[in-house]
Amino acid sequence: MGPRQHALASLSLVLLVPALALAPALARGEGKKKADMAASAPSRDYQALCTQGNAKYVARDYAGAIELYRKAIDHAPHQPLGYYLLGEAQVATGNLTEAEASESRAALDAGEKDPALNARILFVTADLKERQKKWEDAKAAWQTYLEWANHFPDAGVFPATAQSRIAVLDTVIKQDKTYDIVRQRIAASQDGGVFSDPSKSPPSR
Secondary structure, three states: OOOOHHHHHHHHHHHEEEEEEEEHHHHOOOOOOOOHHHHHHHOHHHHHHHHHHHHHHOOHHHHHHHHHHHHHHHHHHOOOHHHHHHHHHHOOOOOHHHHHHHHHHHHHHHHHHOOHHHHHHOOOOOOOHOOOOOOOHHHHHHHHHHHHHHHHHOOOOOOHHHHHHHHHHHHHHHHHHHOHHHHHHHHHHHHOOOOOOOOOOOOOO
């Protein structure tokens, strides 16, 4: 296992434990900072479904976890935790497109109301864009995460990870541009065509 895989594995474990603890915390009514949140507090059914989904996730029954998280979302469509957990389970199944959509939906209802959860959402989103090789988007996403980490340093954030990923992506993006002409030449040769390097002038006659 390389440094990147080891780091992600460690961070996934760190991120999972707080996520598993969120549902019981909601059941106890902890973390409510605004009175108007009481009216939109998740039901016990929602909390139970998230907890059951977490158990399935830990047991690597990702299909079962996804089903339970979807049921939880049906009970509380404006609670971001369900979408976040659903996205994590979709990542585990390799369904990155749906995972990204789930995390984007989670971000709509998290924000400053729950800085710690939003930090997890931003982290997963940036990692998803990297997995999909969307280098420019990934760099922007890590920058957003870093800004959030700087704004909420007590939200369980990893600013050093964001800085490291941004530096790596700068290198990847630079290499991509450097090798772009090579890739065009390969594509042209496979099509039986002739590649013309736009940086070179045509030969004089």
